[in-house]
Amino acid sequence: MTAKDSTGELDEAFERLHATGPERLGRLTNHAPMVVEALAAHGRAGAVHRWLDLYRRKLEDFPAPVARVTNANWREALGDHRRAADWIDHFSRALEDRPWRAVLAEWWPRLLPGLYGASTHPVIRVGHAVRALEQEENAPRRTELAHALGYWAARHRTVEGIVTLPGADSAARTLDAVPPVEGAEGGFPARLAAVRRLPGWAQDVTDPGTARARLTELVRAATHRYATHGHGEETMLVHAATAPNAVLRTLQALPRELWVPSLHAAWTASAAVTAMYAPAEPVAWQTPGTLTAEDVLERALAHGDEHVIKLTDTALDVGDEQALAAALRAAELSEPLV
Template identity: 30%
Template sequence: MEALSDTCRDLLARSRRYGPLYGERLANHLPMTLIALDRMGAPADAMERAFDVNARRLQLHDGDVGAVVDALEWLGKGRNAGGLDRFFQESVRRDGLDAVLRGWVPRLLPGVSASAFHCLIRLAYAIDAGDRNETCAALAYWVMEHVTLDLAADEVDEAPAAIAARLARALAGHAQWDGIIIDRMRQAARHPAVAGTAIQPATLDLRQVAQFALGAYHAQEDFTLLHTVTACHAFRVVAPYAGDPRRALRYLWEAVVVASLTVEPAPATTPAPAAGIDWQACMAQAARATDAHVVKLCYSAWCESLVYVDPRYLAIAARKLA
């Protein structure tokens, strides 16, 4: 794990004045954006510009709303980021960061969809960066925004794509989904065509989930589907702390497939092969971007391409940059 640049560390420290959410429960992407830019080799001026652009919309940290003795008492309450942050800081000082992660990630993974996957993603970036303060902030964020989909664990002898297609057919003609991504996901999970239905493949590995997410986003440029790709990257980073790998993966699949069900079919926007651009050029362009989703998508796509060697990752990154 390479150390972050001094510029990135300084900007991360400045970013901690802001809370994990802003506006109507939207995620603060600033820390993740800074880390992704640094990993892609962004110069100091590019990171400072991205900080300025993204910080404008953020809200100041709520501070310590109340002392936290047991973080589980604040699970899903949507507040007290400051108190929860301090709880995890003290836990890390007492027990060590590795022990805290191994103790808390398995508890939080049933809520992998929380804040449209951003709690998981922010924690993965913090682990990638090796930043203790950011890790504590990410854990606090996940606790306060924790929400579960509560779907059946029943298994079926179908491939992931076949399960998704079956559920999509069953949802045909559904009422309009409302709210932000996580609201729509919860509505889809409660729909009679999904709730109580077998959605778990009898055999499943992370490659299958990642390929499903990549295939869906490659075929349709959609904001929700983008998050399933970045979530698969994040899960891979967090997985060493997840405990039972089979249990953890099934929570990821549950969230990814439900997210895909909230996306209305649209004309295909499948990108052509990324002719004339390679990863070096793509990363150089992404390292100058200020849009958080462009930066994070390109970084995740690059990281995933190193593992799965699939040219579609470069194609989706090039399309996003365009």
């Protein structure tokens, strides 16, 4: 259950973060807006600024603008990471003039094919921003959506030419059938370029309601899979679950005709991440025992790593024992934030 932050802590955190850029070192994502929203959503708004104080060494100043993005030239600016400030300005102006759901509905189909950019972080940030706005609409939260959409537009990256292999009858079994990328090295972009074959799943879905159900199934399967396969890459495999969950969170704010393509894009992203970082063998997952969801959340907060907190956020959405085990596994595998 999402908690409404009546303290103002989340909005203060957003205002604090909007003076910072969406990345650092030219390639690493600023996770802070996503984490503070996740903490507030689960009733931990009081911890937001303490966590930010620990994370602030990973923040950089807001980037300089290059040239104004307009309705006439946006296509040539799409995917140009140097234009992040320009894109954020574009969406800030759009959200001043129009309702946020209308802006989101216009841009979602334009941005959806490029959700692979920046390791899927932009669409994840959009999902957090939408959840915050669904709880309460105000200026800091609209600004956060502008930053999230602007980051997505600046890092827009498509994937083409992937051969579709036969899939299975469930998301879990089809993720099991994803062939690992052989000999892939380097970061996310290099590994993504090496993805050539992925099994298809839910390709025959045409009904929006069914698409939502299948997307929910995918989030559960990818979260469960982290409990047994997260050691393949403790950080990057988080996104196999959190990226489709961001899409799932956004569905209710979108026209229903966008739900089916959203499912297909989310599947391809989750399957691609699975292929890029698959371990040689799974391990047995360990039951959380008597630990409750609240206990698991407290452990994630004490650990502090941004990906641990974000996977825990998704695990709490899934809400079952193996999902909680996945969150605990992430904390076990990852370095704490110090």
